Amino acid sequence: MPFVVREIQPTPNPNAAKFVLDRPIVQERVSFFTADAAKEHPVASQLFSVPGVTSVLLFGDFLTINKAPDAKWGNITERVRSILRTV
Numbered sequence: 001m002p003f004v005v006r007e008i009q010p011t012p013n014p015n016a017a018k019f020v021l022d023r024p025i026v027q028e029r030v031s032f033f034t035a036d037a038a039k040e041h042p043v044a045s046q047l048f049s050v051p052g053v054t055s056v057l058l059f060g061d062f063l064t065i066n067k068a069p070d071a072k073w074g075n076i077t078e079r080v081r082s083i084l085r086t087v
Contacts (some may be wrong), residue, residue, distance in 0.1 A: 001087075002084065002085045002086060002087060003021045003022060003023065003025060003084040003085070003087065004021065004022040004084075004085070005019050005020070005021060005022075005080070005081050005084060006020045006021060006022055007019075007020040008020070008077055011064070013066070015054075015066055015067050015068070015069055016064055016065065016066045016067075017064065017065055017067075017073065017076075017077070018062055018063075018064050019062060019063050019064070019065065019077075019080060019084075020061065020062045021061045021062060021063070021084070022061070023061060024060050024061045025043065025058050025060075025061065025062075025063060026058045026059065026060070027060075029057070029058070029059040029060075030044075030057075030058050030059070031055065031056070031057045031058075032044045032048070032055060032056045032057075033054075033055045034048075034055075035048035035049075038056060042087060043058070043063075043083070043084075043087050044056045044058065046083045046087065047063075047065065047080060047083060049083075050075075050076055050079040050080060050083070051071065051075070051076075052067045052068045052070075052071025052072070052075065052076055053065055053066070053067060053071075053076065054066045054067060054068055065080060
């Protein structure tokens with residue numbers, strides 16, 4: 001069932017953003033620091049396919065994406081929204 005991103009919130013870290021969703025994505029907090037670690041998770045593995053994504057945290061009704069310092073948020077946020085609409 002697809003997810004809708006209700007809001008994207010900045011964090012104190014300029015290379016991290018919080019994506020607030022319309023419903024819970026997981027019940028227990030789970031973090032992935034590499035694409036290899038996320039390969040068995042259906043959503044996280046797709047999020048790592050976005051160029052520039054360096055880590056993913058899923059918890060309740062939000063996820064936090066960390067990006068490489070040289071990656072642009074505009075490119076990442078649109079791809080993340082697209083992935084979440086299709087999972």
